[in-house]
Amino acid sequence: MKSTLLCVLIGAGAFACAQQPPPTEPPVETVAGDIGLAVRIKDISRVRGVRYNQISNIGFVVGLEGTGDTRRTPWTQQAIINLMRDYGIRLEPRQINLKNVAMVFVTSELPPFSRPGNRIDVTIASIGDAKSLQGGFLVPTPLYATGNRQYAYAVAMGSVSIGGFNFSQGGSSRQKNHTNVGIISGGAIVERSVPTEFSFDGSLFLELQEPDFTTARRMADAINSAFPELRAEAYDAGGVEIQVLDSANLDPVTVISRIEALEVVPDTLATIVINERTGTIVVGGNVKIGPALIAHGGLTVKINEYNEVIQPLPFSGGTTQTQTNTEVGVSEDTVQIGIVKPNATIDDLAKVFRALKISPRDMIAIIQALKAQGAIKAVVKTQ
Numbered sequence: 001m002k003s004t005l006l007c008v009l010i011g012a013g014a015f016a017c018a019q020q021p022p023p024t025e026p027p028v029e030t031v032a033g034d035i036g037l038a039v040r041i042k043d044i045s046r047v048r049g050v051r052y053n054q055i056s057n058i059g060f061v062v063g064l065e066g067t068g069d070t071r072r073t074p075w076t077q078q079a080i081i082n083l084m085r086d087y088g089i090r091l092e093p094r095q096i097n098l099k100n101v102a103m104v105f106v107t108s109e110l111p112p113f114s115r116p117g118n119r120i121d122v123t124i125a126s127i128g129d130a131k132s133l134q135g136g137f138l139v140p141t142p143l144y145a146t147g148n149r150q151y152a153y154a155v156a157m158g159s160v161s162i163g164g165f166n167f168s169q170g171g172s173s174r175q176k177n178h179t180n181v182g183i184i185s186g187g188a189i190v191e192r193s194v195p196t197e198f199s200f201d202g203s204l205f206l207e208l209q210e211p212d213f214t215t216a217r218r219m220a221d222a223i224n225s226a227f228p229e230l231r232a233e234a235y236d237a238g239g240v241e242i243q244v245l246d247s248a249n250l251d252p253v254t255v256i257s258r259i260e261a262l263e264v265v266p267d268t269l270a271t272i273v274i275n276e277r278t279g280t281i282v283v284g285g286n287v288k289i290g291p292a293l294i295a296h297g298g299l300t301v302k303i304n305e306y307n308e309v310i311q312p313l314p315f316s317g318g319t320t321q322t323q324t325n326t327e328v329g330v331s332e333d334t335v336q337i338g339i340v341k342p343n344a345t346i347d348d349l350a351k352v353f354r355a356l357k358i359s360p361r362d363m364i365a366i367i368q369a370l371k372a373q374g375a376i377k378a379v380v381k382t383q
Contacts, residue, residue: 041206041219042260045239048205049197055153056107059141061124061133061160068102073128076103102130106141106156108188112196119186122156132179136160143188156188204252206259207239214267216240222264230255270378272367277383279360281367289349290375 060083061068069076077096084091108122122143126133137159142152160182208215216234223232223242229250231243242259244250273282312318353363370376 038263038265040260041222041262041264044210044215044264044266045206045208045219047256048207048239050112051196052112053110053145053153053194054107055110055143055145056105057141057143057156058127059104059106059124059156060139061102061104061126061130061136062100062139063135063137064100064102064130064133065135066099067131067134068099069128069130070099073103076101076128079103102133102136103127104133104138106138106143108143108154108156110153110190110194112194114190115193116190118190120154120188120190122184122187124160124182124184126180130180132162133160133182134162134179136182138184138187151192153192153194154188154190156184158184158187160184203241203243204255205239205241208237210266211237211239212267213237215264218264218267222262223259226262227258230259272371272376272378272380273383274364274367274380275383276361276364279364281360281363284378287376287378289370290377 058079060079071077077098080096080098080101081091104124104126106122106124108120110120111118114120122138124133124138138157140155140157143154143156144150144152161184162179162182206219208219213234213236216237216239220232220234220240223230223240229245231245232240233243234240242255244255268284268286270287271284272287274280308323310321310323312320353366358366367376368380371378371380
């Protein structure tokens with residue numbers, strides 16, 4: 001195979017060229033799973049019935065340094081009155097003007113197979129007009145399942161960590177990160193476990209985190225190859241059903257642990273993720289680009305107005321006047337053209353971008369234009 005040149009027109013009559021190595025010949029028989037990153041089955045799937053459960057409640061963060069809720073959030077004041085009533089203290093709304101208390105929403109996820117006494121992380125978010133939760137302490141807060149407040153599955157309490165700060169003095173302020181949301185690492189103790197059920201009457205079902213027909217087929221083939229005593233079948237893109245043959249006397253924990261350790265190559269869609277706010281572009285390695293021509297350049301028009309003082313001629317009897325002058329300047333960048341050859345990859349496109357010396361914002365515009373033209377056959381996600 002002969003090597004090729006990738007050339008980019010960078011000016012009038014000027015080209016920038018780079019030697020391209022000859023493409024490698026593909027094997028006569030190729031397997032889709034030979035290309036990609038092998039991962040464990042446990043990292044891309046889960047056993048049906050084994051899942052997380054969300055728990056939440058409303059609580060109070062106390063000990064704030066004047067950065068809590070104000071009278072503009074009257075529900076906080078009323079909730080404090082109700083809380084004090086439980087301790088035998090009766091208050092009137094006019095007596096309440098607490099700025100060191102903030103009403104917050106407390107959320108967490110209860111992992112599968114959690115037992116009473118286990119600790120889980122909680123997230124705290126301000127509901128009212130508190131300025132900051134810095135230095136606050138969450139009072140004991142029971143956490144319930146959504147729509148069911150009969151049983152508390154965990155109780156949260158502890159010092160809130162916001163991972164930043166917010167200071168102000170004399171009209172000046174300094175802030176780092178978002179100070180109205182925080183976490184308590186291990187801040188909730190599990191009080192009640194959720195029964196985790198997964199059926200195993202000689203068979204079980206593995207569900208893919210990201211459903212895909214090709215990945216499900218590869219999982220079934222890997223299981224059948226590694227364990228003759230098991231029979232795996234991919235019925236749809238959602239996962240794989242596994243049956244234990246009659247001759248094998250295996251318990252479900254042994255079967256699942258052995259299957260989870262197997263490695264397969266998951267298949268992924270050709271995807272480009274673009275974040276226009278930060279100018280970030282993430283491109284998958286399996287994205288292919290068809291033949292295209294990229295022209296990059298710009299026209300700049302600058303209009304400047306300035307005032308000029310005009311003095312009258314001597315002995316003319318005139319008065320001093322001002323005159324507004326307009327200056328128009330036009331500058332046009334040299335058009336830069338990059339040619340993308342057939343069957344190009346993202347590496348080839350990156351070389352064109354480097355040769356054209358364009359900014360990330362322009363890269364985003366070019367990628368979107370290539371997608372609209374049809375040269376890029378991939379899913380473009382804009383954040």
